[in-house]
Amino acid sequence: MNESTVTKMKQMKLYGMHNAFRTAIESGKTDHYTLDQFVSMIIDAEWDERHNRRIERSIKNAKFHYKSNIENISFDPARNLERTLVLRLAECEFVEKNENILITGSTGVGKSYLGTALGYQACIHGFKVSYFNTSKLFAKLKMAKADGSYLRELAKIERQDVIILDDFGLQALDSHNRITLLEIIEDRHNNGSIIVTSQIPVQGWYDIIGEKTIADAILDRLIHQSHRIELLGESMRKKKSLNKV
Numbered sequence: 001m002n003e004s005t006v007t008k009m010k011q012m013k014l015y016g017m018h019n020a021f022r023t024a025i026e027s028g029k030t031d032h033y034t035l036d037q038f039v040s041m042i043i044d045a046e047w048d049e050r051h052n053r054r055i056e057r058s059i060k061n062a063k064f065h066y067k068s069n070i071e072n073i074s075f076d077p078a079r080n081l082e083r084t085l086v087l088r089l090a091e092c093e094f095v096e097k098n099e100n101i102l103i104t105g106s107t108g109v110g111k112s113y114l115g116t117a118l119g120y121q122a123c124i125h126g127f128k129v130s131y132f133n134t135s136k137l138f139a140k141l142k143m144a145k146a147d148g149s150y151l152r153e154l155a156k157i158e159r160q161d162v163i164i165l166d167d168f169g170l171q172a173l174d175s176h177n178r179i180t181l182l183e184i185i186e187d188r189h190n191n192g193s194i195i196v197t198s199q200i201p202v203q204g205w206y207d208i209i210g211e212k213t214i215a216d217a218i219l220d221r222l223i224h225q226s227h228r229i230e231l232l233g234e235s236m237r238k239k240k241s242l243n244k245v
Contacts, residue, residue, distance in 0.1 A: 016049025017042045058123040064131045065166070068116035079109070080232040089118055089227060092125040094193055095161055100226040101195045102202055108235025111197035112166050118195060119164050127161035134168045138177040145176070158187045162195065169200040169208040178214050189221045202228065 002025055009018040020042045024030050033041060070090045075083045094101065101118065103111045119129045144150040157163060163184075173181065188194055200208060202223065209215035 014046055016046035019049070020045035054126065055124055058126070058128065059120065062119060062123060062129040062131050064116050064119060065112070065133070066116065068113050068120060070117050070121060073114060073117060074110070076233065078233040080230060081114075085227070085229070086114070086118075090121045092118075092122050092127065094227065095122055095125070095127050097225070098188075098190050098193055100193055100222055101229065102223070102226050103195070103197045103229045103231065104201055105199070105231030106235070107199060109231040109233055111199075111231055114229070114231070115164050115166060115195045115197045119162060122162045122193075128159065129162045129164070130157065130160045131164045132166065134165045135170055137165070138173075138180060141180050142176055154183060154187065157184060158192070160192060162193045163188070164195045164197075166197050168196050168198040169205060172207070173209055175211075178210055181209070182214055182218050185218050185221045194222065196222070201230070 002021075006018060006022050006025075009015075009021060024033075024038070024041075030038065070086065073081070073086060075081055075086075089101065101115070103115050105111050116131065119131060122129045141150060141153055144153045185194070198205070202219075205219060206212070206215045209218055
């Protein structure tokens with residue numbers, strides 16, 4: 001009877017229930033529960049299993065460059081990073097409000113790590129996230145224009161709750177990339193959130209974008225209702241390197 005039930009659970013892909021039920025039987029703890037407690041226990045196990053699988057799937061689909069988490073962020077006062085602000089952003093209310101996060105600072109201070117950590121948090125909270133290296137994204141979309149898949153690629157980006165544009169501004173935008181960025185920003189205005197990391201201070205983004213009219217349109221939408229974080233201090237990579245010596 002029990003073995004048949006366990007088999008059916010697995011065949012129905014009720015993996016959480018299957019594992020919890022089998023564990024309870026093998027450990028001889030089934031008598032420790034009332035009927036309603038046992039049903040509640042295996043349902044909770046199935047819910048947790050599915051919830052965790054959704055998070056894993058969301059993280060995989062985001063295609064983050066590396067693993068990152070809020071717990072490992074350094075809040076050294078020299079970094080100009082407020083713990084309360086980061087923890088509040090980690091709750092992901094900014095996604096629900098379609099707000100943006102702009103993270104700037106010199107090379108190695110942890111911009112990408114912070115942006116990615118917030119992306120992981122969004123996945124944990126059930127939001128769809130995509131990570132992009134900005135230069136590679138523009139190159140991909142330029143090729144998409146050539147092969148006719150551009151609108152399809154833009155639609156994929158539009159469906160995300162959060163997109164991360166990492167290393168924005170490493171080179172000035174040409175006319176094609178300028179228009180592409182405008183279309184991405186317009187699609188997401190009041191419909192999604194953007195996390196941008198850049199070595200260039202926000203006031204320098206006008207020069208990176210170029211054409212004043214388009215730059216005004218992009219930055220008006222991007223900066224409006226945004227959280228701005230300017231990281232200071234020494235390179236975190238340099239510190240880690242020195243600590244290994």
